Amino acid sequence: MGAEILVIGGGPAGLAAAEAASSHGRSVLVIDENPDFGGQIWRAERRRSSGRAKEMIDLLERNGVKLIPSCTCVAALPNKRILALSAGRTFPIAYDKVMIATGARERFIPFPGWTLPGVFGAGGLQALVKGGFDVAGKRIVIAGTGPLLLAVAEYLRKRGGDVQLIAERTSLRSLARLGIATLRIKGKVSEAIRLKRNLPRVPYRTSSIVTKAAGDNSLREISIRRRGKESxxxxxxxxxxxxxxxxxxxxxxxxxxVTNEVVLTDEFKRTTAEDVFCAGEPTGIGGLDLSLIEGKIAGLAASGILEEAELLFADALKYRTFANEMERAFRLKPEYLRGIATDDTIVCRCEDVRFGDVKDFGSFRDAKLQTRLGMGYCQGRVCGPACGALLGWDENNSIRPPIVPVTIGELAKFGNTGD
Ligand SMILES: Cc1cc2nc3c(=O)[nH]c(=O)nc-3n(C[C@H](O)[C@H](O)[C@H](O)COP(=O)(O)OP(=O)(O)OC[C@H]3O[C@@H](n4cnc5c(N)ncnc54)[C@H](O)[C@@H]3O)c2cc1C
Structure with missing residues (x-):
């Protein structure tokens, strides 16, 4: 199996790349580990009869793009191939050029009680509700940091959730600076006004951080610290x-x-590896519009249509500049998180490793060598960034293939030679 251009990740960036490349006659194959294409934001739309994701996917099908859902890239093989895993079976996929559009995930910060039933990731709860989980009449607090909190609050409220409070970690001052940057991006101000209008009477508290979740078998109450006071x-x-x-x-x-958690690329979205492109959130958290523009640039560049790609640089720069402001506004510093995790707090949920077991190590790698931190199913995707933020560790550089668990029998089919 193979294609001229292999796209790994069928979210907005991957779909835009596939659209650009296939519209210029390239043979394209898109894989996504999820059963539905569309990425974090559009996934649920595919099941509906309309929507942007459906339009894009219909166009890709007309262009002859091969779409393989429930298929995960787990390792790199020699000779321009990757090892893919689907339904428990591995197989190689060959390419001339490969496009990485693997998106982003939420960052969790462990605190006492965060493993109680009733505590969810913000995007995680939104995804569950999209999948049918009923929140009607439930008292919900939304907390943490970032623009996703407002989007989730709006969504849960529309689904009947009783949103009590949004507790944002960042300060009003940082948000005000971001607000000024927002004025430079068409559509962002009206989006902010719409969100505010759809969340009437929901308090939005800045400089607030959840320090504890309590309950017997499930969540009953949370503690929030704001300017030194607990409530x-x-x-x-x-x-x-x-x-x-x-x-x-x-x-x-x-x-x-990869530096400071992002993949390095040039303006054409070429990475430092030959014939490997990368677009969307792996190159820095930037939102839907930027993922779409960068995906298109990458798809055009991978197809050799450089002049057309160049026409999109100015737009990409505008959104990237805004994304950098956003990154600055919502950046977590260890001092904000001091005392949030206690020695007893579980930091690695897969392997039940506690904060006290790892706090004296100087890096993720050291802790992994001495404890079972990051050795479970998620392979450090949750505890790596969490401990990095809590302890000021450098980025988790101990990711090794396969990036998700694969049976030894399946791996043995592809030894060092890849044959
Ligand atoms: C949990 C969550 C919820 C979000 N909700 C919203 C929202 O409500 N509103 C909003 O404006 N923005 C939301 N965002 C942000 C939004 O996803 C981005 O702004 C943008 O849409 C990202 O597009 P993308 O294509 O770069 O990445 P994504 O949409 O994340 O797409 C990446 C795709 O890559 C696939 N993938 C990852 N690894 C592999 C692999 N190894 N093999 C195969 N496939 C792989 C994933 O399954 C995914 O479909 C959310 C983000 C997250 C993480």
Whole structure:
């Protein structure tokens, strides 16, 4: 199996890349580990009869693009091939050029009680509700940091959730600076006004951080610290996430340079590895519009249509500049998080490793060598960024293939030679 251009990740960036390349006659294959294409934001739309994701996917099908859902890139193989995993079976996929569009995930910060039933990631709860989970009448607090909190609050409220409070970690001052940057981007101000209008009477508290979740078998109340003062709020659900972490594991495996959690690219979205492109959130959290523009640039560049790609640079720069402001506004510093995790707090949920077991190590790698931190199913995707933020560790550089668990029998089919 193979194609001229292999796209790994069928979110907005991957779909835009596939659209640009296939519209110029390239043979394109898109894989996504999820059963539905569309990425974090559009996934649920595919099941509906209309929507942007459906329009794009219909166009790709007309262009002859091969779309393989439930298919994960787990390792790089020699001779321009990756190892893919689908339904428990591995197989190689060959390419001339490969496009990494693997998106981002939420950043979780462990605190006492965060593993209680009723505590969810903000985007995680939104995804569950899109999948049918009923929040009607439930008292919900939304907390953490980042623009996703407002989008989730709006969504949960539309689904009947009783949103009690949004507790944002960042300060009013940082938000005000971001507000000024927002004025430079068409559509962002009206989006902010719409969100505010759709969330009437929902308090939005800045400089606030959840320090504890309590309950017997499920969540009953949370504690929030604001400017040194603790208060409690009774709630049934807590949706909490600290902005996003770029998914850079595939890029790292394919030999691309990754710095400060982002994949390095030039304006054409070429990475430092030959014939490997990367677009969307792995190159920095930037939102839907930027993912779409960068995906198109990357798709055109991978097809050799450089002049057309160049026409999009100015737009990409505008959105990237805004994204940098956003990154600055929502950046987490260890001092904000001091005392949030206690020695007993579980930091690695897969392997039940506690904060006290790892706090004296100087890096993720050291802790992983001495404890079972990051050794479970998620392979450090949750505890790596969490401990990095809590302890000021450098980025988690211990990602190794396969990036998700694969049986030894399946791996043995592809030894060092890849044959
Ligand atoms: C949990 C969550 C919820 C979000 N909700 C909203 C929202 O409500 N509103 C909003 O404006 N923005 C939201 N965002 C942000 C939004 O996703 C981005 O702004 C933008 O849409 C990202 O597009 P993308 O194509 O770069 O990445 P994504 O949309 O994340 O797409 C990446 C795709 O790559 C796939 N993938 C990852 N790794 C592999 C692999 N190894 N093999 C195969 N496939 C792989 C994933 O399954 C995914 O479909 C959310 C982000 C997250 C993480």
């Amino acid at each position: 409690t709020v009774k709630c049934d659900l807590l949706a909490i996430g600290y902005h996003l972490v770029p998914n850079t594991e595939v890029a790292g495996m394919l030999g691309c340079a």
